[in-house]
Amino acid sequence: MLDIRSIRQEPDVFKRKLGRKGISPTVIDDLLAADEAWRTALAEVERLKALRNATSEAIAQKKRNKEDASEDIARMREVGGQIQTLDEKVREHDAAVRDMLLALPNVPHDSVPAGESEADNPVLRTWGDIPKFQFTPRAHFEIAEELGIVDTERAVKITGSRFVLYKGLGARLERALAAFMLDLHVDKHGYTEMFPAFIANEDSLVGTGNLPKFGDEMFKLEGLPYYLIPTAEVPLTNYYRDEILSADDLPVKFAGYSSCFRSEAGSAGKDTRGLIRLHQFQKVELVNLCLPEHSYAVLETLTRECEAVLEALELPYRRIEICTGDLGAKDAKKYDIEVWLPASNTYREISSCTNFEDFQARRANLRFRRSDTSRPEFVHTLNGSGLAVGRTVAAILENNQEADGSVRIPKALVPYMGGIERMTK
RNA sequence: GGAGUGAUGGCCGAGUAGGUCGAAGGCGCUCGCCUGCUAAGCGAGUAUACGGUCAAAAGCCGUAUCGAGGGUUCGAAUCCCUCUCACUCCGCCA
Numbered sequence: 001m002l003d004i005r006s007i008r009q010e011p012d013v014f015k016r017k018l019g020r021k022g023i024s025p026t027v028i029d030d031l032l033a034a035d036e037a038w039r040t041a042l043a044e045v046e047r048l049k050a051l052r053n054a055t056s057e058a059i060a061q062k063k064r065n066k067e068d069a070s071e072d073i074a075r076m077r078e079v080g081g082q083i084q085t086l087d088e089k090v091r092e093h094d095a096a097v098r099d100m101l102l103a104l105p106n107v108p109h110d111s112v113p114a115g116e117s118e119a120d121n122p123v124l125r126t127w128g129d130i131p132k133f134q135f136t137p138r139a140h141f142e143i144a145e146e147l148g149i150v151d152t153e154r155a156v157k158i159t160g161s162r163f164v165l166y167k168g169l170g171a172r173l174e175r176a177l178a179a180f181m182l183d184l185h186v187d188k189h190g191y192t193e194m195f196p197a198f199i200a201n202e203d204s205l206v207g208t209g210n211l212p213k214f215g216d217e218m219f220k221l222e223g224l225p226y227y228l229i230p231t232a233e234v235p236l237t238n239y240y241r242d243e244i245l246s247a248d249d250l251p252v253k254f255a256g257y258s259s260c261f262r263s264e265a266g267s268a269g270k271d272t273r274g275l276i277r278l279h280q281f282q283k284v285e286l287v288n289l290c291l292p293e294h295s296y297a298v299l300e301t302l303t304r305e306c307e308a309v310l311e312a313l314e315l316p317y318r319r320i321e322i323c324t325g326d327l328g329a330k331d332a333k334k335y336d337i338e339v340w341l342p343a344s345n346t347y348r349e350i351s352s353c354t355n356f357e358d359f360q361a362r363r364a365n366l367r368f369r370r371s372d373t374s375r376p377e378f379v380h381t382l383n384g385s386g387l388a389v390g391r392t393v394a395a396i397l398e399n400n401q402e403a404d405g406s407v408r409i410p411k412a413l414v415p416y417m418g419g420i421e422r423m424t425k
Numbered sequence: 426g427g428a429g430u431g432a433u434g435g436c437c438g439a440g441u442a443g444g445u446c447g448a449a450g451g452c453g454c455u456c457g458c459c460u461g462c463u464a465a466g467c468g469a470g471u472a473u474a475c476g477g478u479c480a481a482a483a484g485c486c487g488u489a490u491c492g493a494g495g496g497u498u499c500g501a502a503u504c505c506c507u508c509u510c511a512c513u514c515c516g517c518c519a
Contacts, residue, residue: 042476046488053488056500060444069499076499244435244473372455376473 001101001362004035017107020114020324031100038093045086052079102212105329106359109296112333115323121336122323127307128316130340135403139343140394141274144170146405147423150275161272162279169423170393173409174282176416177389178257181284181309185386189305191255191286196235198259199226204238207364209330209356217264219279228261232285233383238364240289244376245368251298252289255386257282275390276348282389288382289366295355295380296333303335303353306386310350313410315395316340318347332357337387339395350391353384 007014011032015025055076062069113122131137144150149170155163166174185191202225205211210218210230219228229235236254245252260283271277286305290298303319310317322334334354338347358378361367367376400408406424409417 039476042488046476049489050487052499057445059499063444073499080499373471 001359002104002107003358003362004031004097004101008032008035014107018104020108020112021105021327022325023105027100027104031097031104034093034096034100038090038097041086041090041093045083045090048079048083048086052076052083055079099212102206102363106332106356108324108327108331109333109355109357112327113321113323114325116325118322118326120323121320121326124319124321124335126316126318127311128314128340130316131342131399133342133401137342137398137401139274140341140397143397143401143405143407144275144393147407147425149173149423152273160279162277164275164278164390169417169420172417173393173396173413173423174389176413177392178282178284180312180413180416181386181389182255182257184309184312185255185284185286185305188308189253189255189286191253194232194236194239194254194256196229196232196256196258198229198261200229200234200238201225202227204234204241204364207238207241207366208234208360209363210234213329217262219261219263229258230262231260231283231383231385232256232258233287236285236287237289237360237366237381237383240366241364243366245289245379246372247291247368247370250290250368250379251294252287254287255284256287257284275394278390281391284386284389286384286386289361289379290382291368292358292377292380295357295382298380298382299333299335299353299355302382302384303337306337306351306353306384309387309392310337310339312412313392313396314412315392315399315410317350328354330354330356330359332359337385339391340399341395342398342401348391348395350395351385351387353382355380355382357381 002014007028011028015028018028019025055072059069059072059076062072113120115121141150141152145152147169149166149168151165151167155165158165182193186193199221202211205215205218205227210227215227218230221227235258236256239254240252259280261280263279275281286302288298288302307317307319317337317339320336320338322328322331322336327334331354334352336349337351337353339350340346341348357380360381361378364381366379366381368379369376396410396413397407400410402408404424406422409421409423414421
């Protein structure tokens with residue numbers, strides 16, 4: 001959520017910045033008109049309330065002195081009715097302003113490159129050697145099927161399409177990757193490990209910006225105000241919701257492993273096979289809360305921490321920057337990390353690292369104090385996938401496949417696999 | 426699932442015949458004094474949000490907030506209704 005007072009002060013700045021995201025300037029004009037109406041009504045009703053408070057005090061005084069106050073009481077009865085009507089109006093205007101603010105996307109940072117679509121996202125760096133194969137590399141789902149480590153058919157029987165079931169060494173690989181990633185972030189990068197509930201309430205989802213706009217991308221529990229979390233970002237970012245931290249508490253670095261549930265995953269009709277696009281996948285998520293002046297440095301560090309996972313697993317990747325046209329609604333600046341997938345001869349997103357600045361913090365009322373005497377300010381929030389486990393499995397299967405159908409386990413992962421160095425039929 | 430109790434400021438905790446209660450008192454915290462230093466002691470201060478005023482900040486004015494929402498009333502922390510949450514006991518359960 002953007003700051004209405006800043007918008008009031010510098011409407012043109014917001015028009016320009018939101019214009020980079022394709023938002024029409026009239027949206028700002030409408031917002032300011034609604035805001036003006038709200039403030040006018042508010043001033044009026046507050047004036048009446050001040051009158052009522054003063055008169056009520058006078059009534060109390062008169063009653064104590066055994067004087068007659070019936071005239072004042074009659075007058076206030078009328079004022080009370082006016083207040084009720086005006087209060088209703090204030091509420092309506094306030095709701096209108098809030099709805100408009102909640103619907104507005106974040107403003108992109110000035111450093112975000114302009115662009116229409118994902119095709120315009122610049123590549124910032126690449127790492128690792130793309131493997132050369134003496135044979136045609138096969139897709140991860142074919143390898144997995146042949147190794148018997150993923151059972152899609154029965155997952156469909158048990159649940160439905162867009163779900164998988166890991167079996168045997170596949171299940172172990174999932175577990176190993178999650179443990180490896182968590183250990184790396186906790187031991188090397190200074191994160192606090194978190195294991196949240198996979199269900200969150202509506203306030204939390206509003207806090208991170210998933211509601212009210214993106215409710216249909218999530219699974220809602222029938223008859224309950226609960227949703228399956230689309231990412232651990234939701235519980236981790238909301239951990240300090242409605243709290244005021246001290247500056248000493250910052251930065252906060254949370255690493256959380258969770259299943260992630262996405263209802264939209266089936267609609268696009270692509271990646272219908274394999275581990276790329278599922279209604280449920282597992283992910284280790286990194287969440288950072290920090291001082292506003294540090295958030296862009298933190299974004300760089302955070303992105304490196306996510307890339308470190310791929311480097312440790314010896315998987316080639318590249319980092320791209322998301323341009324204005326491809327930037328998500330909550331994002332001020334975002335890097336995607338894409339891992340090389342040989343079978344499709346392309347890089348695929350395996351992590352997103354984003355600085356939200358105070359967009360989420362304002363929604364979640366997540367603040368800090370620089371000193372005991374200073375006023376609360378909003379923290380900046382960031383997160384990054386470190387990493388999506390299913391896509392990491394896919395990347396290992398495809399990049400480490402051999403002609404005989406076996407798959408080499410990355411060295412760093414061998415201890416987590418009980419010493420197994422290779423998966424064979 | 427059954428029965429019961431409760432929800433007040435950073436924390437603890439007063440406050441029910443409705444009226445000067447944003448709310449006693451204590452603790453904590455901040456600043457100052459005092460002391461060779463620390464502790465103790467003394468004094469002052471110490472919520473948040475929004476609106477207005479101001480170039481802006483401070484300040485000042487106003488409104489709201491005693492779990493949330495609604496109601497009664499000129500006036501509600503105090504009365505009524507609904508909801509939420511927490512705790513205790515019983516049952517069930519990994």
